[in-house]
């Protein structure tokens with residue numbers, strides 16, 4: 001087996017000084033290059049914190065994080081990120097929003113002025129892949145929530161990051177839009193195979209998209225359970241109605257309930 | 270009413286209300302026989318405006334000049350200070366209380382000091398206009414920069430963006446609507462500052478003209494001065510609004526969409 005792309009060993013993460021909020025405790029996790037991992041768990045359990053830990057935005061207070069063979073000591077520069085809130089810049093068009101990373105990341109940054117046209121073409125192609133042809137010159141307020149989220153996804157991918165971090169990106173969308181975006185994301189992932197971490201509270205979404213699902217327990221967050229997802233790809237939306245799929249959902253559900261039992265019974269006492 | 274009529278009505282509304290105010294003012298003066306030495310009627314004020322037009326013209330020019338120079342300095346300094354304290358939390362921590370304390374000082378209390386340093390005339394008026402108007406600009410710009418959504422910062426930092434990149438690509442454009450909003454406040458304040466200084470320590474300017482009018486009981490001229498200041502204030506405010514529409518149109522158009530960020 002090859003050296004994992006991401007290796008977290010015994011990591012804790014505390015917010016604030018010592019005695020602050022212990023958000024993650026004793027995290028051990030490895031991910032292979034190109035793997036798609038979904039992270040589920042109750043709200044406030046530390047899912048977003050796990051993404052910050054891996055991307056180097058927050059240092060561990062104990063343990064270590066290694067990505068691509070390098071110990072993480074500061075923000076990684078190979079990451080694309082998208083959140084529930086699309087956080088597009090309202091003074092930029094969809095196309096200009098997608099171009100933002102190229103104005104910042106080396107080596108594109110250096111070439112940006114000279115190669116602007118080819119970068120723009122690249123951005124247009126990416127927007128086309130998520131179904132936004134014709135909306136390149138629209139401003140964010142002229143786009144629906146689902147379209148904004150597509151633009152946000154393109155912005156996260158335009159610089160071809162090795163690592164994609166998605167923090168409940170489809171959480172605010174209606175069911176149909178969300179399912180369309182699952183398809184779009186899966187197609188992009190099948191094409192490029194970036195290593196992906198997807199935080200979600202939707203078990204269907206996790207099982208639909210991921211190779212593996214981990215469950216994080218109530219704070220302090222620990223990895224309470226893990227579950228392989230072995231459905232062949234590309235996965236169609238019909239998969240949701242198959243018995244295997246529902247059996248898997250039940251299995252995860254049961255693991256989450258077990259993970260929640262300890263804090264819940266404490267709370268009841 | 271057709272759409273066009275409605276639009277014309279909306280356009281006329283501010284003029285109608287101004288006219289209404291003058292009519293009411295005139296009416297009150299006439300009905301209650303208020304002596305002209307206490308409250309000049311609009312007609313008397315208008316007469317004074319015509320009669321003293323040369324003096325008013327000259328002094329209004331002076332006031333406009335000191336106001337605009339003071340305001341210009343306030344824009345430069347306020348912008349620089351706002352960017353500095355917005356981008357550097359430590360600096361904000363260090364300077365915040367000082368600035369708030371300074372802002373609480375009535376600027377009229379500084380005029381005697383300025384006179385001691387610079388003598389009476391143009392300089393104290395400019396400085397007072399500056400001192401009174403830079404604060405809202407600095408505070409607004411700083412707020413625009415400092416309230417950047419944490420997620421957006423994460424996006425940029427995980428691209429390897431430097432602090433300067435974040436400020437340049439996101440912080441400053443984001444602060445632009447805050448900046449223009451503050452200009453509207455600041456230009457009005459700048460008039461307050463220059464007129465205050467002129468009434469205390471100047472040989473010309475509308476404030477000085479009013480002081481002279483007051484000491485010689487020319488009440489209509491006094492009110493004419495007020496009207497001139499108000500009109501100048503409205504014109505400058507309108508100029509600030511036009512600039513805002515031009516340069517930060519994305520903030521005033523479409524209130525939903527990307528602007529709600531941050532949660």
Ligand SMILES: Nc1ncnc2c1ncn2[C@@H]1O[C@H](COP(=O)(O)OP(=O)(O)O)[C@@H](O)[C@H]1O
Nearest residue numbers: 015021023042043044045046047048049050219
């Ligand atoms: N910047 C922060 N400072 C202090 N505490 C924080 C901060 N961010 C998150 N936390 C705390 O850490 C815990 C985990 O947060 P988070 O990772 O955002 O949870 P999730 O994404 O699973 O909802 C929560 O209890 C939250 O209150």
Ligand SMILES: [Mg+2]
Nearest residue numbers: 047048049167
């Ligand atoms: Mg979260």
